Amino acid sequence: MSEAEALEKIEKARRARRGRFSLNEERITLNHGAGGKASSVLVEGLFAEAFGMGVLEDAARLPQDLVLTTDSYVVDPIFFPGGDIGSLAVHGTLNDLATSGAEPLALSLGVILEEGFPLADLRRIVQSAADACRSEEVRIVTGDTKVVPRGKCDRIYLNTTGVGLIRHAHQLSLGAARPGDSVLISGPIGDHGITVLVARGDLHLDLELVSDSAPVTRLARALVEGLEELHCLKDPTRGGVATSLNEIAAASGVAVALEEDALPIRPPVAGACELLGIDPLHVACEGRLLAIMPSYLAEKALDIARTFEPRAALIGTILEKPEGTVFLRTRLGATRVLDMLAGAPLPRIC
Amino acid sequence: MSEAEALEKIEKARRARRGRFSLNEERITLNHGAGGKASSVLVEGLFAEAFGMGVLEDAARLPQDLVLTTDSYVVDPIFFPGGDIGSLAVHGTLNDLATSGAEPLALSLGVILEEGFPLADLRRIVQSAADACRSEEVRIVTGDTKVVPRGKCDRIYLNTTGVGLIRHAHQLSLGAARPGDSVLISGPIGDHGITVLVARGDLHLDLELVSDSAPVTRLARALVEGLEELHCLKDPTRGGVATSLNEIAAASGVAVALEEDALPIRPPVAGACELLGIDPLHVACEGRLLAIMPSYLAEKALDIARTFEPRAALIGTILEKPEGTVFLRTRLGATRVLDMLAGAPLPRIC
Numbered sequence: 001m002s003e004a005e006a007l008e009k010i011e012k013a014r015r016a017r018r019g020r021f022s023l024n025e026e027r028i029t030l031n032h033g034a035g036g037k038a039s040s041v042l043v044e045g046l047f048a049e050a051f052g053m054g055v056l057e058d059a060a061r062l063p064q065d066l067v068l069t070t071d072s073y074v075v076d077p078i079f080f081p082g083g084d085i086g087s088l089a090v091h092g093t094l095n096d097l098a099t100s101g102a103e104p105l106a107l108s109l110g111v112i113l114e115e116g117f118p119l120a121d122l123r124r125i126v127q128s129a130a131d132a133c134r135s136e137e138v139r140i141v142t143g144d145t146k147v148v149p150r151g152k153c154d155r156i157y158l159n160t161t162g163v164g165l166i167r168h169a170h171q172l173s174l175g176a177a178r179p180g181d182s183v184l185i186s187g188p189i190g191d192h193g194i195t196v197l198v199a200r201g202d203l204h205l206d207l208e209l210v211s212d213s214a215p216v217t218r219l220a221r222a223l224v225e226g227l228e229e230l231h232c233l234k235d236p237t238r239g240g241v242a243t244s245l246n247e248i249a250a251a252s253g254v255a256v257a258l259e260e261d262a263l264p265i266r267p268p269v270a271g272a273c274e275l276l277g278i279d280p281l282h283v284a285c286e287g288r289l290l291a292i293m294p295s296y297l298a299e300k301a302l303d304i305a306r307t308f309e310p311r312a313a314l315i316g317t318i319l320e321k322p323e324g325t326v327f328l329r330t331r332l333g334a335t336r337v338l339d340m341l342a343g344a345p346l347p348r349i350c
Numbered sequence: 351m352s353e354a355e356a357l358e359k360i361e362k363a364r365r366a367r368r369g370r371f372s373l374n375e376e377r378i379t380l381n382h383g384a385g386g387k388a389s390s391v392l393v394e395g396l397f398a399e400a401f402g403m404g405v406l407e408d409a410a411r412l413p414q415d416l417v418l419t420t421d422s423y424v425v426d427p428i429f430f431p432g433g434d435i436g437s438l439a440v441h442g443t444l445n446d447l448a449t450s451g452a453e454p455l456a457l458s459l460g461v462i463l464e465e466g467f468p469l470a471d472l473r474r475i476v477q478s479a480a481d482a483c484r485s486e487e488v489r490i491v492t493g494d495t496k497v498v499p500r501g502k503c504d505r506i507y508l509n510t511t512g513v514g515l516i517r518h519a520h521q522l523s524l525g526a527a528r529p530g531d532s533v534l535i536s537g538p539i540g541d542h543g544i545t546v547l548v549a550r551g552d553l554h555l556d557l558e559l560v561s562d563s564a565p566v567t568r569l570a571r572a573l574v575e576g577l578e579e580l581h582c583l584k585d586p587t588r589g590g591v592a593t594s595l596n597e598i599a600a601a602s603g604v605a606v607a608l609e610e611d612a613l614p615i616r617p618p619v620a621g622a623c624e625l626l627g628i629d630p631l632h633v634a635c636e637g638r639l640l641a642i643m644p645s646y647l648a649e650k651a652l653d654i655a656r657t658f659e660p661r662a663a664l665i666g667t668i669l670e671k672p673e674g675t676v677f678l679r680t681r682l683g684a685t686r687v688l689d690m691l692a693g694a695p696l697p698r699i700c
Binding site for chain 1: 375376377378379383400414418455459461464466477479489490495497509511698
């Protein structure tokens, strides 16, 4: 099958898939929170309509070059190799500011606690959040604490909301990818999601895994300042790289072609994914950045990214067609469509 | 007993009470979330220290006259007479912006859903939040949805965070009350807390109660613009009027004297409080404003407030001593100290 034939086939499959997820369900399922297709149907079909939102970026632009972004955190377990719910909540919101090209001004922290939660754990989480802020020279300036009776929450849930300021002239947007652009990933894929899943202990796997949870603030700043043109920045969290690129493909009306050979995936992550039957491209990262820029700047972007993480890689190209599609050119020369995450194989990874 | 003697006695009692709540507990209790003394010990002893916060206002001041405020909502039941968790979340955060004298720029909405939550209820709550925004000409510009497995949350929890802009020259602060100032309440006390408690249905009371949940944005704006001097604005939510005034008394180093006769309390609220053994001054309002201004402006402030709600009232005076104390002059001429809310008689009222 030629690539043209493959693309035609993909286009057909895509049309068939449309409408498979709708808001006809009567009750919320775990799928609605997995960050994939059901989440996006819920957000587009309910929230965006009620609040009159436009394209759903991770951070909203306000007057005076301000941006606002919010995330709640329900990760299980709350402590995992490489981080905890406190540092994760700070990194996640800093990263949503960073992908809008904004410098963080301040964060808020909302805490929901289950009655009986150990104060020592709370202290550790709060300290971890404070340390994550300190290293990025940003502060949590306001907060709120609620306590619910035992059994009405799973230990602790957090919300961090960030306000930032855009100080550059790039028009970063999920809708700004153009045919011919290059796709960069700032480091190995899927470490966070797999680490959390394995840390839950149900799988009895003994793998050396560490979450990638980290701020991408400095990398985003370096790309924004170092590149003459930059089209999209996106942190591939819930739903992973494949879901993030599907959002970009849909918003930009383009296709994304990834090269399987170019994808940086650590062996233990690849191994765990194979055992679990999960595509690492659907697994959340919490300290990685997807960047899309004109191809003439791709090597320059890679040089910048490699000063932060040597395994940063150029992983694909933006094509004109089929619009709204992401596909993978495999090692064997085949072409495989990469859809948004459809189910919820990885609940509560953030 | 003369008032001087009474005050002396109060001062002694206050010293004895100090330190009764400390962070020596090993586990979180419902008290830590009730908005009273245990909450403030938790916030001051743990969060403020870790994040290097100063005086804990409801909204934090940022550079460029911006303010940021956050609140999570875990109210039970989620629908109650006069509102629901959606409108409450919008009003609560708008009111925290209003009490800092800020005009709202935008809100964010974080949603945590329990698997199985009816989509129709979600739609109703989202619509109610959107309507609450529309009437105040503010928008929810960004959001986030998480879903947790059945039994890991009680239906729905929300977080709203607001960013606002200060456009006036008043130095509003909980620490700005001065001896001689007057204390205004913008309407009847305790309606929200009692309504929610009764709506839970455990009490089998048949009272005509409606929450006061409402935005105080316009009233705050009218006071800010209409008064030459204004010292404090505060919405008496968790912990009620008594707790809010204790916070002001402590932050300002003053005493607050309330006149029992002047307190506007609806008969069904007073009746329910008597049955339950709760002081209405410890019951949350969600659409009321406490305002403190020099006494020469008290009548002017009252006139402004009465254009919004005819039962607005001047309820007390700021005194020099005993510092950090709130007391009530009763109808019978006695003096009774009003402490911060100490326990958690009213869990999950917001």
